[in-house]
Amino acid sequence: MTTVSSNEPKRLHPHKFTLWVAMGSICMMFAGLTSAYIVKRNQANWLEFALPKSFYYSTAAIMLSSATMYIALKAFKARERSRYKNFIALTAVLGVLFGVLQTLGFNELTSQGIKLLGFGSNAAASFLVPIIGLHMLHVAGGIIALLVTLFRAFGRKIKSYNTTPIEIVATYWHFVDLLWIYLFIFLAWIK
């Protein structure tokens, strides 16, 4: 039994690298949307309104979920399996909570009489739907990835100590968290 000997510096796993490029690509999509928002805002007929309370709560939820993800990864590396499973599950639950709160936020806006879609809607409000909606889709992708890792952790007979898959999921999760924080600050600031 030998370990890999190599004089080359340790390089990034290709799948991790691919994830980083993909995150760059996702950033470009949101950069496109937010710059469209700015262009549109500088034109006539722009409605100003405050972001709903729920978005503040959802921000707290997703930030918390990043913390639980961090703990889960640590637990995995320390081979504390049950702690790892619990925190992965908790992260997924917080992710779902985030989605629920975002939806509540939309409802809040509608009940304030701000029309998001349909005729008579103002682009300032409409923009929230594609921007936040696309972000929620990315979070949903993250939740699915979390569930897959969770089922693997329960289902496996042979224990795997390969950290790469879970590291990839964790990186992505922190990314959607950061992305939301950017969007939240952007939307709260630039009205």
Add this chain to the structure above:
Amino acid sequence: MSNEAVLHAPTTTITHHHDAHADHGHEHHHHETFITKYVFSQDHKMIAKQFLITGMVWAVLGGLMSVLFRLQLGYPDAKFPWLQDLLGKFWVEDGKITAQAYYALVTTHGTVLVFFVLTAGLSGTFANFLIPLQIGARDMASPFMNMLSYWFFFAASCVMLSSLFVETGPFSGGWTAYPPLSALGQASPGSKTGMDLWLIAMALFVVSSLLGGLNYIATVLNMRTKGMSMTRMPLTIWALFFTAVLGVLSFPVLFSGFILLIFDRNFGTSFYLSDLYVNGVTLPNEGGSAILFQHLFWFLGHPEVYIILLPAMGMVSEILSTNARKPIFGYIAMIGSLFAIAILAFLVWAHHMFVTGLNPFLGSIFVLLTLLIAVPSAIKVFNWLTTLWRGNIRFTPGMLFAIGFVSLFISGGLTGIWLGNSALDIHLHDTYFVIAHFHIVMGVASMFGMFAGVYHWYPKMYGRYLNNTLAYTHFWITLIGAYLIFWPMHYQGLAGMPRRYYDYSIWESFKQFAELNRFISTVAMVVFATQLLFLFNFFYSIFKGRKVTNQNPWGSTTLEWTAPIRPGHGNWPGEIPEVHRWAYDYGKDGRDFVPQTEPVGANESHH
């Protein structure tokens, strides 16, 4: 650590022996069925062929569309009852191509050629085929994602194809899909179901491009064989790498533009719509801006033209050097100019919008940035010409197409400089001058790059040669024909003839062009027919072509020619070769060529 060790080894412990250059991915040959080998294949070489052949199908369809609309332009008074029997009433009525069909044909021709043929067909084919073979990898970083990339493209193709058969016809508002034509179903028949299908197809296409691009970038940066430093890579790989970077950064922006368009179409929002009056009805949309879409579209659109061109540039550099038996002139300058082009490609999009009411001051900045592209472009042309200069040239069909590419790039690049001046563009915008410009510099030139690539790498793809006589006929008729078709369009454009009109014969100013239009249309048909020679040659030679017996038929230095004539999945049966030098040691120290795998000798001269 070798790539396979990185990919397959658990990071904490390794349970079996792995030497530093472990490569046994090829040894456990899985049982391959017809389905896994030819359909859901994860072998990059098979995926490349799938992209190529799907691209060829689209090229034929897209080419046929252009023949049809050229028929209308060249013979506006003629009647073709037989076409009506063939295509039906939507397309041809009273023996005449209908206006609606004409716009649908122009739009679909543009979309299909730009995205399906020259993006998927070109990058998809050659990035897949050449990246692993030329950098010394067994496959892509993620063969599975690679397979998905093809199947998303296939799905996009099916949806786009289906739009030809719906009752209201395919989308007909131009390949750029500007709103309001693209946003309002009531604006034209093609804006109804046809546009829905167009959007679905393009969304699938964007996903396909992203999956492919991510993989190409990860593969180039992570999977190179031992000794293959970045500055030893062939220029093909550099070009394909920058192409992928452009795609990964610009397609998402197009996607966001499409998302907003979908909201305007289906959910009653007003991102792009304002103050509209359609068929006697005033629309309630207020406050939107159609120009916003143009910004989002061209932020992709301009990089997209380079996504189409760069792979051709890379292959041409490689083929010119190989067949001139000389090192490429200015290797580092070639990389530098690719890099400059990639950066500038993101900073010039507004030159498509000079006449949209853009602030003239902003316009002048975009003029400057646009004209700056001429600098790296000129460096490339200079280096290609100096590579040819006093070379020991072998005029293989691949080489001829590569030289043809250089000629076309010069001709089309020069007219770009005209258009890049916002003052001149006021006159030239949306005329046939623009059509001439981009067909020569992008359409035909990249097509030539693609042909050059196919002729050059065909022996590696299929282990057989193409027929040379057919190839030479194909080349000369296509080159001369392309110039005859597009050169006169400059004059039409300078005379103010607008693009995208159905019938010019009713305009007093353009009646003078009736004969010229007929001439162009006739040549277009001849050139189209000539492509059938190529198709025949391609498919016939797969089965009946002369067999390749020499592992390195062109005397090339690069790694793909060290693999077996018909490489299996995994490319090299033994170890992956190690690289010791750059890819352009031709005519060095009295030797015809020195392969990249040969260690540098003790008293070898420096290049």
